[in-house]
Amino acid sequence: MSAPTVRMAGRCFYQLYKLSNSAGRTAAGKTGIRLFSGALVEHAAGPWRLLGAACVQRLAVISEDQRPLEARFSELMHQMELERSLMSDHELRLLDDKERLRRRQAVDYDSEEEEEADRDQDIVLTQDLEDAWEQRLKLFATQPRTRGEVDARVERSDRWLAEPLLLLTQQEVGPERLWLLPQTPWEGGETLKTTAQRALSSTPGLDLQTVFLGSAPCGLYKYRLPRSVRGSEGVTGVKVFFFKAVLRGPLPPPAPSSLWVRKSELKDYLKPSYLDKIRPFLLDL
Template sequence: MAAPRLRMAAGRCFYQVFRLSRSAGGAAAGRTGIRRFSGAAAQHAAGPWRLLGAACVQRLAVISEEQRPMEARFSELMHQMELERSLMSDHELRLLDDKKKLKRRQAVDYDSEEEEDEDRDQDIILTQDLEDAWEQRRKLFHTQPRVQGDVDVRVERSDRWLTEPLVLLTQQEVGADRLWLLPQTPWEAGETLKTTAQRALSSTPGLEMQTVFLGSAPCGLYKYRLPRAVRGSEGVTGVKVFFFKAVLRGALPPPGPSSIWARKSELKDYLKPSYLDKIRPFLLDL
């Protein structure tokens, strides 16, 4: 007889919660049966947990990677096929026309009176002369190196490893330790968790940059319990960190005093394994 009473009690509790959500959420919330998620509701839902918002900022690859041997051979094959199937360009047609004019002028029975008026009054600028001028201009153009010397060693620079995406890490105090983490800060009443993540990024000292957040919903969650000695003194059971994705936009920022830009393969040298396992699934490889 205990099982039917338990089912009735569960159904009654659900009905009471549903009525409460209809009365507290207004007309719009009443139609869906879902209460509006306000700051007070977030604090009530957190209970003994402390909420934090963190921003996972990535600087995407700036230049393309070096071609693999198979990719280089395939690219060369496609270029050759495109060249064989294409029509002649205006430059190539002019080159053929110049060869005909030059051959006609070098003939023994050449008569300049037979030339058209426009060709008689001006010298011929051969296509080869244009190509020589273009070649001289090309030699004056120099590209930047793909690897910028010791920049790839200095992890605080955002312009290192231009062929790979980088992740922003900041050094923060957690208890008595200083750890490398994603920029994070405690949630405050009246703000959304995304606003908290944005505030964590803007409050990082010495870090000025433009970012674009990818959505308003968190992309990951990291949860851990505090030691029993800390629980009693602070009255909290643990911490929940909500991650929000963002990408760097605009100019690359200058190095900050307590921040680094790490490659995906370097994160294991700075982050704890349990923390890294939570952020690895949503890191972009672009």
């Protein structure tokens, strides 16, 4: 029973081997095989020029302002916690001080017995502690959540701390200078993720600590070149593969030809067709 099974399995593997060899020869004759997460072949012949782009976001640094419903719910939870909570050490100490004051005001108060019990410890009344804490609270000042002058400067990465920001760089595309995600052409021997990382590191003035979220592209934007350009360059159009990344470490200083913009501000800098392709994978964290 085992011999026929072995022969059938061997025949299947042989057929798969022939199919894979013929498919490989056909693909190699037309275009180079491109892998997103592995190594690339030496060339990628075809009518499309490939680019890798980095979608770098600075996530929110502080929490958002509470909505009215969230504020009411927070107050309700705080009131429930207060009603169900036990007394803290400070509250117990307040009761102890009140009891000690009551004993001192009593007719049968024995001062020697009280002094014997408190001889080995310094007596600090809770009211004195509260006065000291009140003075420290007056010296504490919180930073404002919104800073008009800083938030208005789109080249700064520390603006609008309660909202995520997206990095844009100004690049030359033909005769135009456009605001785009950092991008650069793919080169043989590298993955598209490596291309996106190189686009980020080769941007002048930018020194970022980033973490890329995976090795597969999160989006694609393609467009056809004008017919006058196709003949001279031998390409039909351009395909831009986007890779998501988040900013880590300290916030970088302003850099030339780069902006940090909110999601609501993207329409002021990006073309509508380009914006429609990157809006679905932007993180709202």
